[in-house]
Each structure stands twice: as C-alpha cells, then as structure tokens.
Amino acid sequence: MRIFDPHVHMSSRTTDDYQAMYDAGVRAVVEPAFWQGQPRTSVGSFVDYFDSLLGWEPFRAAQFGIRHHCTIALNPKEANDPRCADVLEVLPRYLVKDGVVAVGEVGYDSMTPEEDEAFAAQLALAVEFELPVLVHTPHRDKAEGTKRTLDVVRESGIAPELVVVDHLNELTVGMVADSGCWMGFSIYPDTKMDEARMVVLLREHGTARMLVNSAADWGRSDPLKTVKTGRAMLDAGFTADDVDRVLWRNPVEFYGRSGRLELSDVDIDPTAGFQGSSVRRGQG
Amino acid sequence: MSDWKSEALRRIAADPAAIRELFPVVRRRCGAGAAADVRAELLAALPATALAEEVAGLYRYGDPAEKRAVLAALSALPVGDAGLPLVREALRTNDTTLVAAALGPYALARLDPAAYRQAVLKCVFMGIPLAEIGTVRVDGELRGMLRSFADERSAAGRPVPADVVTILAGEA
Known part of the structure; x- marks a missing residue:
C-alpha cells in the first residue's frame, strides 16, 4: 500500500512517527500551514513557520524516505488578530516556492467579517498564482460553515476542481460533492471522522474526488489513520486499486495541478528498506 | 541562452526588486540541473546599489535551495x-x-x-x-x-x- 497523506502537521510529530509512517507505506505528505495551538502574535512567527515548512520539515522527512510538500496561508482563526493579518502581504513571496503545492488552510473558524476578508483575498491569490486551495471547514456550526464556504468559493471564480473542502462528515459531504470541489476527510481517534464511517461514505459517494488524511497534529491524533482506512476499505471489499486511488492517485492528481509535486525519486516500493545515505547525515 | 533567463536578467538590471519573484522560480523555469548556475547569474546581474539589500532578502525569504544558491554566490559578489x-x-x-x-x-x-x-x-x-x-x-x-x-x-x-x-x- 503506497500512501500520500494530503494533510498532516508533521512539525508537531516525532521522528518515531516518521519511521512508523514510512514502515506503513507513507511516501509523501502535504503539511498545510495552520495555527499551532499556542496563538501567534506577530508576522515574524508566520515567516519562521513558513521557513520551517519549506526547509527544516522537508529535511527531516527526507531522513525517513518521505517526500514533504506544504501549503501556505493565513489560517482563519488568526485572521482575526490584527497583529497577524499583515502576513497576507508576505504570502506572495512564499506562494512561488517549489515546495508549495496549494494555498491553505483557508476558510472559516468562527465566520467573522475578518475571516470573510482573509478567505476571499487568499482565493484571489490562488487564482493569481495558479494554485489549488485547501479549505478548512469549522468544527462548530459545520453545516452552515460549509454552505457559506461553498458560496465564497463559487463567488471567487476559482475552478471547483482546484479546491478541496476538508474535515467533512455525513452531513456536509453531499453539498461538496454537488459543488464539484474535492472532498477531504480527516480520520481521527475520537472526533471528526473514523475509518468505518469513511468506508460507508466511500461506498455511497465513490472514490472520485475523495481525499483521506490523518490531519495529525499536536492534539490527540494518529498519523497512521490513512493506512488504517486503507485496511478498512480492503476489509469492506474495496479492491487494492480502489485503495491506491484514494490514498495515492487522488492526492497526486489534486496537488499535481500546482505543477510543483516532485515525486520522481520517491521510493514507492513498500518492501524496500530506505537506504539513502546522504540525507541521513546530520544525526551525529 | 534561454528566453526566460535573458528576460530575467534584463528585468533585474532595470528593476533589482524583480529578482524577488524571479529567483524562487528558477528551478521550474530552467530545470533542476541548471538552477544553481542560473541563480548565480541572476545575483550577478544585481546592481551594486541594490546588492546587499536584495541578497539579504533573498536569503531571508528563500527556501533551502535558494539559500544555498545565495551562500554559494557570496564569494563572487562584491x-x-x-x-x-x-x-x-x-x-x-x-x-x-x-x-x-x-x-x-x-x-x-x-x-x-x-x-x-x-x-x-x-x-x-x-x-x-x-x-x-x-x-x-x-x-x-x-x-x-x-x-x-x-x-x-x-x-x-x-x-x-x-x-x-x-x-x-x-x-x-
């Protein structure tokens, strides 16, 4: 099973996680820019974070044979802090980087006017920089937030096939399926969505435009939820090709629209041990 | 000389700040093999008056490949x-x-x-x-x-x- 986790916050995870992910078949990840638990209070914190997403984290991932890309944005929660909102002016410098495969996470947290403004501005940046967009949907008032999200996406003029609307569940998947946007699902230990429910949704809606992620971060989460969903799919009668489509080909197709995915030298044979030497340097 | 590169060099000579959007995309425009050399050429095209500021900014906002290109070019830049x-x-x-x-x-x-x-x-x-x-x-x-x-x-x-x-x- 080859796995591309299209949404995982590896900066919050340990080297043991990287090893376990590699052993389970994970060969590529996308780390979206988001909040960090502890609120940021300045643009400088964002800039250092973006540097980490483009520099240190890919370096760390490479030591474990995993290709790391990222998305860049001002997240919806911190769009509400005037000390952070100016980061919008810095984003163009980052949206041109080789490792940036989408604008994100953007969207709504509490659906404030400030969030409206940041969301619309960043959809416009995605159009300008010809990048896909990763849209977060709110954890509270999710159905209303998702509906409003789709309205804003429609008004922006961006092509729906360049947008993934994430953290969906049984109540929000239908409207996103109808919109033509991609559907993202974060499989969590307790909240959001679990493997069994995901399998049911894949049966009902098919495997096209479906992205399954672990969204693992600094909270209780599990970076192996992608592979566990793959196993649940096989147990439920899906074929290995279905699993490969959902867990590898779909994220490659979606983020590949950036023209910046670099997977050419990724070792996708899960039986081969990672033997790279040069990237393993620096552990002395 | 590639069209993209000659146009990039011309733009930088006319407006040094143009290097901020050109420097990051070199690998996608000119290929991974040529990227380091082309980045060195773009840096060399900066006029002396803008050199220190632009070099510092390119490093500050650069990804690791851009940072390496800046570091490698330092000995050749005034x-x-x-x-x-x-x-x-x-x-x-x-x-x-x-x-x-x-x-x-x-x-x-x-x-x-x-x-x-x-x-x-x-x-x-x-x-x-x-x-x-x-x-x-x-x-x-x-x-x-x-x-x-x-x-x-x-x-x-x-x-x-x-x-x-x-x-x-x-x-x-």
Whole structure:
C-alpha cells in the first residue's frame, strides 16, 4: 500500500512517527500551514513557520524516505488578530516556492467579517498564482460553515476542481460533492471522522474526488489513520486499486495541478528498506 | 541562452526588486540541473546599489535551495562583509546542506578564526565530508579540537570520520 497523506502537521510529530509512517507505506505528505495551538502574535512567527515548512520539515522527512510538500496561508482563526493579518502581504513571496503545492488552510473558524476578508483575498491569490486551495471547514456550526464556504468559493471564480473542502462528515459531504470541489476527510481517534464511517461514505459517494488524511497534529491524533482506512476499505471489499486511488492517485492528481509535486525519486516500493545515505547525515 | 533567463536578467538590471519573484522560480523555469548556475547569474546581474539589500532578502525569504544558491554566490559578489550574517545564520541550522554551503570560499576568507574553527568542527560532527567543502584551513588550534573530537568518539565506541583520521595522521 503506497500512501500520500494530503494533510498532516508533521512539525508537531516525532521522528518515531516518521519511521512508523514510512514502515506503513507513507511516501509523501502535504503539511498545510495552520495555527499551532499556542496563538501567534506577530508576522515574524508566520515567516519562521513558513521557513520551517519549506526547509527544516522537508529535511527531516527526507531522513525517513518521505517526500514533504506544504501549503501556505493565513489560517482563519488568526485572521482575526490584527497583529497577524499583515502576513497576507508576505504570502506572495512564499506562494512561488517549489515546495508549495496549494494555498491553505483557508476558510472559516468562527465566520467573522475578518475571516470573510482573509478567505476571499487568499482565493484571489490562488487564482493569481495558479494554485489549488485547501479549505478548512469549522468544527462548530459545520453545516452552515460549509454552505457559506461553498458560496465564497463559487463567488471567487476559482475552478471547483482546484479546491478541496476538508474535515467533512455525513452531513456536509453531499453539498461538496454537488459543488464539484474535492472532498477531504480527516480520520481521527475520537472526533471528526473514523475509518468505518469513511468506508460507508466511500461506498455511497465513490472514490472520485475523495481525499483521506490523518490531519495529525499536536492534539490527540494518529498519523497512521490513512493506512488504517486503507485496511478498512480492503476489509469492506474495496479492491487494492480502489485503495491506491484514494490514498495515492487522488492526492497526486489534486496537488499535481500546482505543477510543483516532485515525486520522481520517491521510493514507492513498500518492501524496500530506505537506504539513502546522504540525507541521513546530520544525526551525529 | 534561454528566453526566460535573458528576460530575467534584463528585468533585474532595470528593476533589482524583480529578482524577488524571479529567483524562487528558477528551478521550474530552467530545470533542476541548471538552477544553481542560473541563480548565480541572476545575483550577478544585481546592481551594486541594490546588492546587499536584495541578497539579504533573498536569503531571508528563500527556501533551502535558494539559500544555498545565495551562500554559494557570496564569494563572487562584491558584498564585502555584508554576507557574514547570512553565513552565521546558516551555520546555526541543523540542515547539513546549508551548513556545507555556508562554509565555502567566502567563509574561508572572511569568517573570524574562532567561528571558522567551530564551523569546520560542526561539519565533522554532523557527518558532512570535508571534501564537500573544498579548501579547508586547519591550524594548530583546530587540529587540537579535532583530536578531542576523535578521542570523544573513540571513548564512546563510535567511528571517527575518515577525513579527520587523515588530518590527524598528518600531525606528526
């Protein structure tokens, strides 16, 4: 099973996680820019974070044979802090980087006017920089937030096939399926969505435009939820090709629209041990 | 010369700030193989009046490949000591590719001796082969530091890098 986790916050995870992910078949990840638990209070914190997403984290991932890309944005929660909102002016410098495969996470947290403004501005940046967009949907008032999200996406003029609307569940998947946007699902230990429910949704809606992620971060989460969903799919009668489509080909197709995915030298044979030497340097 | 590159060089000569959007996309426009050389050419096209500011900004906002290109170009650019803060920042990282790039001819010529010795020792510590650095200046003090490093490794039952063994073998 080859796995591309299209949404995982590896900066919050340990080297043991990287090893376990590699052993389970994970060969590529996308780390979206988001909040960090502890609120940021300045643009400088964002800039250092973006540097980490483009520099240190890919370096760390490479030591474990995993290709790391990222998305860049001002997240919806911190769009509400005037000390952070100016980061919008810095984003163009980052949206041109080789490792940036989408604008994100953007969207709504509490659906404030400030969030409206940041969301619309960043959809416009995605159009300008010809990048896909990763849209977060709110954890509270999710159905209303998702509906409003789709309205804003429609008004922006961006092509729906360049947008993934994430953290969906049984109540929000239908409207996103109808919109033509991609559907993202974060499989969590307790909240959001679990493997069994995901399998049911894949049966009902098919495997096209479906992205399954672990969204693992600094909270209780599990970076192996992608592979566990793959196993649940096989147990439920899906074929290995279905699993490969959902867990590898779909994220490659979606983020590949950036023209910046670099997977050419990724070792996708899960039986081969990672033997790279040069990237393993620096552990002395 | 590629159309993209000649147009980029023309734009930078006319408006140095244009390098901010051109420098990051070189790899996608010119290919991975040519990227380092093309980035060096773009830096060389900067007028002297804008050089220090743009070089510092490209490093500040650069991804690792851009940062390495800036570090590698420093010795060929008329920046005086203005590149030293970038070299020192790179040497503080744990990214072996940045540390190696920081310790090129520019650092050899301009870094103060104490910082230079620490940088070479850090390379050895991180497992970066000194052959990747090019010319390395080993004075008596650095030799003593490398001897201590080798003793520590041996005490821990860990191997001493071959290039350190070679340097220390030349001691007598």
